[in-house]
Amino acid sequence: MQPSISAEDPADLVPEDADATGLEPTLYEATLIPYRSLDERGFLIVMLVIAGVSFACGLAFMLMGAWPVMxxxxxxxxxxxxxxxxxxxxxxxxxxxxxxxxxxxxxxxxPNGFAVDTEMNPLWTRLQTEVHEEFGMQKLTLISRGTPTEIGGFLHASERKEIAAGLSTALAVAKRGIDRSLT
Structure with a gap:
């Protein structure tokens, strides 16, 4: 997980000449990946230990005459x-x-590499959260024009909370930036 907001001051995020240049600033960007504590090296070690223990136990049973157990x-x-x-x-x-x-x-x-893109207008998008008293944030959903898009389903509750804070700040900045340009 690498959430980041590109600037500290919300006024810096939406330049007045953003429409003139055709470029928009990035208010928030995050790549969410599932956490795995076991890497390839750890996988090899675990498999060698399991295979070694299984072989030793299987050999013991085979020597006792229970060869199918091997x-x-x-x-x-x-x-x-x-x-x-x-x-x-x-x-x-x-x-x-x-x-x-x-x-x-x-x-x-x-996991197979197939991508599904969902585009929303920040003005019409709201962030909905489901929080459990004991377990923290259980669900994080972006809702735009009645269509829900759940995000971070594989994240821990504390990570969802961090993503929710960043997204709500970015959505608020986007809405304030549009309001400022209308006045």
Missing amino acids: GLFGLDVLLMWIALRMNFHAARAREEITVTPSRLTVRKVS
């Missing part, structure tokens, strides 16, 4: 390898959020 220990290792590989595959998903004064873009990329 195959079951091998099946355990295979199932653990499949489960961890599926976990690594799911970790390739990500969400990219960009807010400018006239556009809010959410790009959701699946």
